[in-house]
Amino acid sequence: MSSMCNHDEHAVVRCRMYRYGTRICYRLTVMLSVFCGAMSPAVAQEPGWEDGATHEVGGLQIVLSKPRLMHRSQGFLWFPSMYHLGGERLFVVASTYADQAQNVTPGVVLFSKDGGWTWSQPIDNSYGEMAIPRPDGSTLLLSYYLRLQSPDRATGQVWRIPRDQEHIEAIRDELFVSGWPRKIGPLDADLGNPRAEWKLASFVFNGQSVLAKDGRIHLATLYGRFAGTKRYSLVLAESADGLQWTIRAVIADETCELVGQEGPCESALVRLKDGRLFCVFRLDSSVDFGHCFSDDDGKTWTEPRNLKGTHSVQPSLSVSETGKLLLSGGRPGLFIWINRRGDAVGWEKIDLARHHNQWVEDEPILKAVAAFDSNTSSYTEVRWLDDQRFLVVYDRLANGWHAIPADSHATNSLWVVRGRVK
Template identity: 25%
Template sequence: MALLAGDPRSSLATAVPLVSGAAPGEYGVTPGAEWSVSSPGPGQLSAFPQAFATDRVTDGVTERQVHVSWAENRDSTLVESIDAHAVSKDGAITFDRHDEFLPALSMARLDDGSLLSVEFVPGPVDAQTGDITLNIARSTDLGETWTRGTATVEDTVGFSWIRVHRGILQLVDGTLLMPIYGLARGDTRNRSALLASVDRGDTWTVRNPAILPPTATLGTNEMAISRTSDGRLIGFLRGDGQAAVFQTYSDDDGVTWTTPQVIDAPDGAPTGAVDPGVVLQPNGMLLLTYGRPDNSLLVSRDGTGRTWDDYHNIFANAPRGGPARTTGSSGNTAIVSVSANQSVMFGDACANVWGCREYGQLHRVWARVIDAVTPGTGKLDLETKVASGSVRLSGDVLDGPDAFPETRIEGAVDGSADRYAAAPIAEDGTLIIELDQVYTLDRIGLMLAYGTAQDADVQLSVDGRAWGQPVVKVRETVDYSVRYHQIEPTQAKYVKINAPDGGTLDAVTELELYAADTMTFENDAVNAVPRGFTDTRHAVVADTIIPGADSSRRLTLVDWDAEATATATLPAPATPEQRVSFQYAGSAYGSTGVVFSIPGQTAGGETTTAWQFWVTANAAAGTFRVRAHTGSGWADIGTVPYAPPETWMPVTIDTTATEARFSLNGATLDTTARWNDAAGYTGVTVSSYTVESASGSQHDFDDFRVSPLS
């Protein structure tokens, strides 16, 4: 079991040391929580998971529906296949097991809204035509009920046998592309081929007969394909004859492919060898998984696959070195996107049965969340804010097809880059976003209609009437994921997207807005120290127990530590008069409350604590008691109205050379009681107030802003 960054067991020291987050402009890849999709008792088998995800709208909210299938039989030709299938309607957090087996290996949501599943093992060859029969299933109710059937492959290769593996990619014109592998008559090594269908999967032809033409010593088999962020197709292949994963590109939608090359993995990463999986996240980062030994993740930050920047060993269960090194987990991997910057990877603990002889036959299919974030710490949670009504979308948005309820105005902010999870824009139409307040925006993420040449201008306004010159001009872009545009920091409450004169704007698939002046935690990895914060202890981004302030994620400080406080500092350039604001909620106020500090610099450049406020809750009195540190002790400065735990409350702390104005939960207190003189103030520190006898406390924060007081 891998420990999360925020797990206290990950520290061996008695006093947990202070750690800092990465810089706000850095990419981040963070493996997060791990849980079980299937975890049966001894001797009950669960291995070789495969996964597929699509969008579904439940109670007005677009969620990811995730299908996972796995094997419950021994990996042996002596036994019959027993396959399991489970479906999650909440982004892979919870699963319901389906009685009926349907492989999630090669599954697609077609352009009529139906689901298509193609089985790994085909049916018989037609004696008359020589066509290969595929076993398929279809659903017109998003997977509630299925109808089984067959499809045919016109075998222009001359296969002795094939296996369908894996995934189905639909082109904009409706053509389906599906990798297979098999042995052609006369060959001694496997080949990977690509099939195509223009009739929603009833009949298939060979689009490419051999991605790597096999030789006597080297072929390929298991293959996965994806779009890249720059619109090519990328394929990954398991070597047959060489334990490696190979990489190839197509610039003509799969007709021709570059000569496959062994992946150029970062130092320490294995180069293979089995079951590659791939996903292009909505934020344009490309994630590659594969296994044996262990279960690996590689990330191409720019989504092109040209460079693999990050490597993480996601799961390892090999008992020893030597031949046992490739036992334990089978290394069969799968990965799906669940939000703009988060994916879930699947694997197993043990191969059925051969990988688990040394583990008492304890088998398991696991899921592990992968946060892969682009630069920017001020991402606004437009999806949550639109749902709460604090952000409003309006414009000339067309109705979508009945089969795709996710096609709607909210599709522009639902975190899905799937083709139909979009807001279709009328000709010469406009999409307008009215934010909940004025933000200083410095980064805009935009994905227009999926896979179609598009044009757009983005303009900003503080009042919704006077619009500035376009801050983003997009011309003839063909998007498969979000593209990010850094802009001059500009105050805005309104954002307008429309086609320029003579341009084409069919849809806005995703819009992301980033504030330069607000730390929102929406684009920071869960369970990790947030980027931009320093000197933290027991402080991580969280998205469970309570939601963020009008958003999903927040910063949480959890203090059950008798020897040290939980703390986090947001540094800022020194300014002689400073305003700090943030949202505060106590998940558990504890008996000793919370401390807000204003660090500073002396005239000599020394760091100091200038102001410090200590807030304790008194539910019986209906107040929070607020004290300020005088340098020699605490002085009461007053009380403010109480609110129960898990209530978000605004906090503002204005500090000048001689005075502080402290606001909490709508009441304001003034004081001159300060700890140390400072020539300039340098941000804010939030902490628990722990003494050895104190009971635990948990404090939550969101939407930090620090600015000169003007």
């Protein structure tokens, strides 16, 4: 993570190029657990989430839990990404460095094995956003930044989370991306002030991965600037092993006519229930998201259109077992949008910042805008656990984009809310 956006004194426009008793009671508990498990596995595993508020959206009743604290720190702690490992297991990656280009990108990883109710102690690891599930049950985490090797080749690092384990390890195999339709270059100086000796490439891995229809090829998004351009482009890459990537298509480039000085950049990608790929992307801070569809597995894409009523910094998408769509994001604000039909047409929203403030009075999100003193980055991640339950994570900032003073007792924090369809 690091900033790939221009900043001025009035706005923060981050595109991140820049964690009893007795025996009889015991027997009764076991019997009830077995019975309830046979009737409803999800209920049997349900921990003590406290219901917060119920929202009527899209003909559904959505019950949001009271927010739960995941982790807090006096250092930077923001821009969370969340990944579902299957069942009740998840992990979250968060950045722990300032929003600017870095040669080394520190972050933390946190694991949950009970559907997000509790989280492990943070594990220090380099920050990355793109997770790739492997056939053996392990998961790869790709580095955010890439190193420029040539105008047609960039390389990066990879970490591995073994199956059913709560640790992460670096692997020796190198990540590389080639087959670019146009030349790429070094990360521009106006995008977080990178040093030339770092050799950071002008594109980064960002967003979500999906499998191609054959179930074998991974598809993932990158964004950045092609050599000689001053606006972002969004591309789709393919890989059989999660290590060797080739650009499959340009989703939307710097010529995109939608409003937004930055251009198509941070994105989210899912496969709809009708088989099409659906990609939502940022165009700038405080403007509507853009979106495109593909009906040929990402080889070609529809003309970019605005996804009206949704905005603005990095989106997150999740599709349920029956096709219901969730989208999260914000700036201004912090929101969840729901599309019950699963066709990506028509969205109804829940105000997540307002929900947070209703229950966390001591640490409110009073400012969620493009400003250096905002109480949240408005970067979120949403994931369905099954067809009835989902999680959304977000950050709360005590001192905006600035470091917390050493003599302060304030902290930055990560929060999680569980959603349930009644």
